[in-house]
Amino acid sequence: MANNGNAEILVINHLTKSYGEKKAVDDLSLSIKAGEIYGFIGHNGAGKTTTLKSAVGILAFDEGEILVNGVSVLEDPIAVKRQIAYIPDNPELYGYMTGIKYLNFIADIFRVPSDVREERIHRYAEAFGLTADLGQAISSYSHGMKQKLAVISAWIHAPKLIIMDEPFVGLDPKASHTLKEMMRELCDEGGAIFFSTHVLEVAEKLCDKVAIIKGGKLIRSGTMEEVKGDESLESAFLELEEDA
Numbered sequence: 001m002a003n004n005g006n007a008e009i010l011v012i013n014h015l016t017k018s019y020g021e022k023k024a025v026d027d028l029s030l031s032i033k034a035g036e037i038y039g040f041i042g043h044n045g046a047g048k049t050t051t052l053k054s055a056v057g058i059l060a061f062d063e064g065e066i067l068v069n070g071v072s073v074l075e076d077p078i079a080v081k082r083q084i085a086y087i088p089d090n091p092e093l094y095g096y097m098t099g100i101k102y103l104n105f106i107a108d109i110f111r112v113p114s115d116v117r118e119e120r121i122h123r124y125a126e127a128f129g130l131t132a133d134l135g136q137a138i139s140s141y142s143h144g145m146k147q148k149l150a151v152i153s154a155w156i157h158a159p160k161l162i163i164m165d166e167p168f169v170g171l172d173p174k175a176s177h178t179l180k181e182m183m184r185e186l187c188d189e190g191g192a193i194f195f196s197t198h199v200l201e202v203a204e205k206l207c208d209k210v211a212i213i214k215g216g217k218l219i220r221s222g223t224m225e226e227v228k229g230d231e232s233l234e235s236a237f238l239e240l241e242e243d244a
Helices: 048-055 077-083 099-109 114-127 143-155 173-188 200-206 224-228 233-243
Strands: 008-019 022-033 037-041 063-068 084-087 161-165 192-196 209-214 217-223
Touching: 008 048, 008 192, 022 048, 022 063, 022 192, 022 209, 022 217, 037 048, 037 173, 037 200, 048 063, 048 161, 048 192, 077 084, 084 143, 099 114, 099 143, 114 143, 114 173, 143 161, 143 173, 173 192, 173 200, 200 233, 209 224, 209 233, 217 224, 217 233, 224 233
Parallel strands: 037 192, 037 209, 084 161, 161 192
Antiparallel strands: 008 022, 008 063, 209 217
């Protein structure tokens, strides 16, 4: 992927989503440019997962618009999904499949050529120490192994945008380091990452920009320096939470 001059990869305009009387996301707007790792933080129930699921076309929303590379999630969801990958907080994989069959299944969906998929599967499986397990049924995998497989499947078609919900949960330190390297590499090649996390130390070191959400409302967003100032991200987050 060539860097496309910091074009906006993801644009969320005035997103609103309610469950009954409760507004899970309330008039939220933000944009993510090519090359950016964008962190999304907030307490449980703040609206993070609802926002992420809306952005990838899983959840219908009440108001607003979401664009991926200028394409509307509502108007052309298939065109959007060709360009993105999504890793939920608890990936539901097909347990009856082996790891390699699952990866080939995903590669088939995105029409990844056989030589390209073989190279990527080999490279990422080696990086995560998963190569020896690819012939085993996914039902025999630990949570961490399933998370690694989900990550590899997300990267297999070299998407422009990867959206992840708590991607570091269940990963050991080496796998976490590998994922961070993959995130930066994808962004260096002109892609973008939007992910939620509770691990603020990781977000502070890794993210170019960050957004803080509380009660469905965006309370602060910008570069890491703009959001945290001279404090740690944890201190800034706790202060903003109290003031909002």
